[in-house]
Amino acid sequence: MIKRLHMVNIRSHVDTEIEFEKGVNVLVGPNGAGKTTVLDAILLALFPPRGKRGRLKRENLIRKGERRAVVRLDFSSPDGSEYRVEREFRPDGQTAVLRMKEGNGWRVVAQGAENVTEAVADALGVDRSLFENAVYVKQGEIQAIVEAPPSERKELIDGVLGLRDFDKASERAREALKIVESRVDAMKNIIREKRVEIRRLEKEVSQAPKLREELERVEEELERLSSRKRELEDVVDRWKELIRAAESVEDRLEEARRDVKELETMLERAEEARKRLESIEPKTLEEELEHVKSELEEVESTLRRAESTMEVRSRVKARLEELKRRIDSIEERLEGVLGDIPRAPSHPERLSEILSELESLIRKVPGSLPDEDDLKSKKEELKAVEAELSELKRRERELRERLEELETEIGALLSEKRELERRLKALEEAGSKCPVCGRKLDSETRERLLRETRERLEELRRSLKSLQSEKAEVKGELERIEDRIERLEEERTSAVSELKALERDREALEAVAGELRDLMESLGVSVPDDPRELVRRAEGILEDLKSALELARKLRDLKREREEREEELRELEETADFPLDDDFLEELKARRSELLRRREEIEGKLREVERLKERASEVEDLRERLEARRRDLRSFEDELKRLRDELATLEEEHGGLDGLETELRELERRLESLREERGRLRRALEDVDAKREELERLKEELRRKEREYEALKTLGSYVDACRDVFKVAKEVRREVALPRVERVASKLLSEMSDALGGEVRLEDGGERILVRGPSGEWVEADVLSGGEKVLVGLALRLGLASVGSGFASFVMLDEPTVHLDEEHRGRLAEALGSLRVGVDQAIVVTHDPELEDAADVVFRVRKAGGNVSEVECVEATEAGSG
Numbered sequence: 001m002i003k004r005l006h007m008v009n010i011r012s013h014v015d016t017e018i019e020f021e022k023g024v025n026v027l028v029g030p031n032g033a034g035k036t037t038v039l040d041a042i043l044l045a046l047f048p049p050r051g052k053r054g055r056l057k058r059e060n061l062i063r064k065g066e067r068r069a070v071v072r073l074d075f076s077s078p079d080g081s082e083y084r085v086e087r088e089f090r091p092d093g094q095t096a097v098l099r100m101k102e103g104n105g106w107r108v109v110a111q112g113a114e115n116v117t118e119a120v121a122d123a124l125g126v127d128r129s130l131f132e133n134a135v136y137v138k139q140g141e142i143q144a145i146v147e148a149p150p151s152e153r154k155e156l157i158d159g160v161l162g163l164r165d166f167d168k169a170s171e172r173a174r175e176a177l178k179i180v181e182s183r184v185d186a187m188k189n190i191i192r193e194k195r196v197e198i199r200r201l202e203k204e205v206s207q208a209p210k211l212r213e214e215l216e217r218v219e220e221e222l223e224r225l226s227s228r229k230r231e232l233e234d235v236v237d238r239w240k241e242l243i244r245a246a247e248s249v250e251d252r253l254e255e256a257r258r259d260v261k262e263l264e265t266m267l268e269r270a271e272e273a274r275k276r277l278e279s280i281e282p283k284t285l286e287e288e289l290e291h292v293k294s295e296l297e298e299v300e301s302t303l304r305r306a307e308s309t310m311e312v313r314s315r316v317k318a319r320l321e322e323l324k325r326r327i328d329s330i331e332e333r334l335e336g337v338l339g340d341i342p343r344a345p346s347h348p349e350r351l352s353e354i355l356s357e358l359e360s361l362i363r364k365v366p367g368s369l370p371d372e373d374d375l376k377s378k379k380e381e382l383k384a385v386e387a388e389l390s391e392l393k394r395r396e397r398e399l400r401e402r403l404e405e406l407e408t409e410i411g412a413l414l415s416e417k418r419e420l421e422r423r424l425k426a427l428e429e430a431g432s433k434c435p436v437c438g439r440k441l442d443s444e445t446r447e448r449l450l451r452e453t454r455e456r457l458e459e460l461r462r463s464l465k466s467l468q469s470e471k472a473e474v475k476g477e478l479e480r481i482e483d484r485i486e487r488l489e490e491e492r493t494s495a496v497s498e499l500k501a502l503e504r505d506r507e508a509l510e511a512v513a514g515e516l517r518d519l520m521e522s523l524g525v526s527v528p529d530d531p532r533e534l535v536r537r538a539e540g541i542l543e544d545l546k547s548a549l550e551l552a553r554k555l556r557d558l559k560r561e562r563e564e565r566e567e568e569l570r571e572l573e574e575t576a577d578f579p580l581d582d583d584f585l586e587e588l589k590a591r592r593s594e595l596l597r598r599r600e601e602i603e604g605k606l607r608e609v610e611r612l613k614e615r616a617s618e619v620e621d622l623r624e625r626l627e628a629r630r631r632d633l634r635s636f637e638d639e640l641k642r643l644r645d646e647l648a649t650l651e652e653e654h655g656g657l658d659g660l661e662t663e664l665r666e667l668e669r670r671l672e673s674l675r676e677e678r679g680r681l682r683r684a685l686e687d688v689d690a691k692r693e694e695l696e697r698l699k700e701e702l703r704r705k706e707r708e709y710e711a712l713k714t715l716g717s718y719v720d721a722c723r724d725v726f727k728v729a730k731e732v733r734r735e736v737a738l739p740r741v742e743r744v745a746s747k748l749l750s751e752m753s754d755a756l757g758g759e760v761r762l763e764d765g766g767e768r769i770l771v772r773g774p775s776g777e778w779v780e781a782d783v784l785s786g787g788e789k790v791l792v793g794l795a796l797r798l799g800l801a802s803v804g805s806g807f808a809s810f811v812m813l814d815e816p817t818v819h820l821d822e823e824h825r826g827r828l829a830e831a832l833g834s835l836r837v838g839v840d841q842a843i844v845v846t847h848d849p850e851l852e853d854a855a856d857v858v859f860r861v862r863k864a865g866g867n868v869s870e871v872e873c874v875e876a877t878e879a880g881s882g
Contacts, residue, residue, distance in 0.1 A: 001076050001810060001841045002042060008070040009063040010044075011037045012869040019873070023856030025843045027871075031429045033861040034869030035845040036139070039812050042843075043136055045073035045085050046120050047128040048094070048113070061089055077123045085120060087113070130159045137797055139815040143789035145796055146781045150767035157766035160800040161737045166730035187709045194702045201695040208688045215681040222674045229667045236660050239650050243657075246643040253636035256629055263626040270619045289602040296595040302578070303588040309576055310585070316569045323562045327555065334551040337544050342524035344545070348552040355545045358519060362538055364512040375499070375506070382495040389488045392481050399478045406471045410464060417460045424453045737803055738762050745792075745799035752791050760795060769796070790816075813844045817851070 002020045007013040012034045027035045044061070062069040072086045082101040087094055096116040099106035110119035121127045126135065145153060158167075338344045345351055427450050516538045517527050525541060528534050578584060654660055742760055749771075750758025759772040760781075769781035771792055781792050794816055844851060852858050860872045 002843065003076065004074040005041060006072040007041050009066040010041050010061065010069050010071060011063060012867055013037060014868050016869065016871050018859060018871055020843065021857045022841055024854055025857045026851055026855035027845045027859045027861055028849065028852060029847065029861035031847060033863050035861045036814055039136065039814055039845055041071045042073060045071045045087060047117060047131050048087065078125055083123055085116060135810060136812045137814065142797065142816055143793040146769060146789045146793045154766045157800065163730050163733055170727060184712045187705060187712060191702065191705050191709060194698055194705065198695060198698050198702065201691050205688055205692050205695060208685065211681055211684050215678065218674055218678045218681065222671065222678065225667055225671050229664065229671065232660055232664050235654060236664065239657050242643055242647050246640060249636055249640045249643060253640060256633040256636055259629045260626065260633060263622055263629060267619065267622040267626060270622060285602055289599065292595055292599045292602065296592065296599065299588060299592045299595060303592060306578055306585055306588065310580055313569065313572055313580065316565055320562065320565050323558055327558050330551050330555045334548060334555065337548045337551065341541065341544060344523055348549060348556060351545060351549045351552055355549055358538065358542050358545065361512060361516050361519065362542060378495060378499045382492065382499060385488055385492045385495060389485065389492065392485050396478065396481050399474055403474050403478065406467055406474065410467050413460055413464050417457065420453055420457050424457065427453065734765055740803045741799040744803060745795040748798055749791060749795040752795065760792065810841045815846055816844065817846060817848045
């Protein structure tokens with residue numbers, strides 16, 4: 001049952017809340033007041049359509065000018081639980097949440113659009129399709145159940161009566177049976193494979209005794225060969241040890257022989273050194289060495305002073321030559337720079353004064369050097385800008401006037417378009433009554449008015465499009481002209497400023513030209529008449545004077561340095577106490593070389609004396625070392641003889657080391673082969689033990705699979721039996737429910753119409769609908785008139801709603817009186833009054849006041865200012881009297 005609905009920005013409903021009651025709830029109001037939106041909001045809250053469908057598209061749902069719409073619905077499920085579903089719609093999507101009441105609060109049950117829709121279907125016991133086809137009967141669809149194809153009608157009736165659940169259960173049972181049968185087949189294959197595997201393992205496990213016997217034989221042979229190998233390894237190791245020892249003794253014996261020979265040579269040399277030392281007098285050599293060192297020191301001191309003095313004199317002479325070349329060069333350059341300035345002074349101070357005066361005059365020269373042509377060109381440029389500005393401002397005034405005219409025309413057309421659209425909507429919603437004057441309106445006149453209004457609307461749209469296009473073009477041209485006027489204004493201001501600057505610069509140039517002419521004539525320079533040429537000539541003279549001043553200052557400094565260097569050279573030659581020539585230097589160098597050679601010779605002899613002393617002192621030590629080394633030599637010879645004797649014994653006993661090593665390698669090869677065989681046998685036995693365990697496991701698993709196989713066969717028989725039960729239960733349910741639907745529908749039909757016999761029959765499970773005529777005959781419902789089909793369809797839908805299980809005891813009707821005359825509308829009201837016995841709640845939308853008498857609660861819906869819908873709840877008796 002629906003308890004409360006709250007809508008925010010849903011079409012014309014800005015903020016509307018409605019509390020529904022048990023029984024018949026009627027919403028009454030004129031066309032366009034927003035009644036159907038209430039039913040659409042309930043559908044949106046419970047089962048919003050997927051994608052964009054019809055009038056429930058988001059762009060048609062959200063109130064114009066708003067960014068979102070919200071619908072909140074409180075309802076109770078068949079088991080009495082209370083729920084609240086809330087959905088928020090935006091142009092780019094929606095959010096949704098479903099809550100369930102627990103105590104004084106609400107617990108979230110589901111979130112997300114699709115999750116909430118599924119949870120709502122579970123709570124109500126109906127899905128989206130069943131709700132739209134059986135519960136919510138839209139305007140113009142009441143007779144659809146009568147006009148539907150027989151198979152679709154039967155599906156609809158089965159859905160309302162809950163018979164589809166039996167089909168679903170039967171289908172699930174069929175699928176379960178397929179799964180069970182598949183598992184039975186799979187289990188057969190598993191059992192067959194297990195038995196094959198068991199036979200294979202039993203055959204392999206039977207090989208265990210033979211493998212153990214072979215393993216014992218291999219291990220005995222391994223032990224025998226390992227013992228023989230150890231014996232041979234001991235002999236070979238001793239043999240190799242003796243060889244290594246003999247080689248080591250031979251090496252030490254050879255080393256001792258070399259040492260004896262070397263010591264004998266050293267002893268002989270030491271005795272010779274003692275004899276030579278006795279023939280040399282070291283004191284005489286030391287005195288001669290001191291005399292040589294003293295003379296060498298004196299020669300080197302004189303040589304250093306002479307080289308230093310001559311090096312300084314050479315540098316001074318070189319600098320004087322350099323100064324002479326530079327002075328000559330600068331004098332030549334200075335003469336060239338001042339060649340065009342005949343009366344220019346060469347002294348630096350006077351040059352500096354003239355240069356300062358000329359720089360001061362040139363700084364007074366303006367930045368530009370305009371002439372009459374420049375002034376004339378700038379004036380013509382200013383005149384052209386002002387002419388273009390005048391023409392553009394005229395065109396600007398014309399465009400603004402045209403823009404105002406277009407806006408006036410567009411406004412008038414838009415007003416007419418809105419009036420025509422309002423008139424078209426009123427004509428489309430109007431029935432047989434004119435929406436303007438209230439008089440009767442035949443269908444031909446209504447269609448003609450609709451056609452003329454639509455044609456005029458289309459003509460207005462074309463005119464609006466043309467005018468708006470022209471308006472855009474005018475605005476674009478106006479913006480371009482405004483931009484151009486702004487740029488021209490800036491250009492005019494700039495041109496005026498530049499013209500004034502040129503005139504000022506021209507006056508300043510004339511003033512400074514006279515002073516420049518006087519100064520340049522005093523320097524002997526030819527002066528041009530044109531002021532601009534005069535300035536450029538003065539700038540050239542200025543650069544020449546700057547270069548001349550720099551050269552004059554360098555020339556003065558170089559002449560001062562030349563005088564200083566010449567004085568330095570005279571002082572150097574006067575103070576020297578030795579000849580300043582190269583021959584004297586060569587004599588000093590030759591004497592120094594002779595003294596160095598003699599010093600080296602004496603020092604060598606003194607070193608030789610020291611070596612002889614050292615060697616003579618080693619004679620006794622060498623004799624002792626020689627005797628000790630001769631004793632080592634005899635000991636090594638005895639040890640070598642003993643080792644060779646033992647090796648000869650081994651040779652005699654075993655016939656050679658190579659033979660022993662060959663036998664050892666053969667033993668190792670046989671041992672490795674036996675180890676591999678032992679490993680193979682052990683792994684084979686371990687594999688047999690593992691397979692024995694696997695065999696026991698497989699036997700146990702085979703017994704378990706055989707039990708499962710028997711259980712699956714039993715389960716398959718049970719599931720197959722369930723399918724038959726579901727088929728029988730469905731037919732029993734149909735046989736019980738259809739007569740009840742027929743009784744309720746017949747009662748309602750008799751209350752709504754005397755023209756029909758008041759009895760309805762559903763045959764072939766609902767594929768055929770029969771209605772008893774006034775004379776008692778049965779006729780097919782699909783041959784009835786349009787109004788009669790509406791009555792039969794309404795009776796059947798209400799009957800199904802009354803008998804159906806779960807949420808189907810609730811029904812929503814949108815304009816159920818369409819296609820009914822005044823008499824049948826009154827009879828329908830009486831039928832709705834009696835409907836509350838079988839249906840918990842009905843929500844009816846209508847513009848006919850006759851249905852108010854059947855209501856338990858009446859809601860009046862109307863449009864207020866700003867296209868906003870308002871809903872007012874009134875008592876049923878009060879509504880009827882109103």
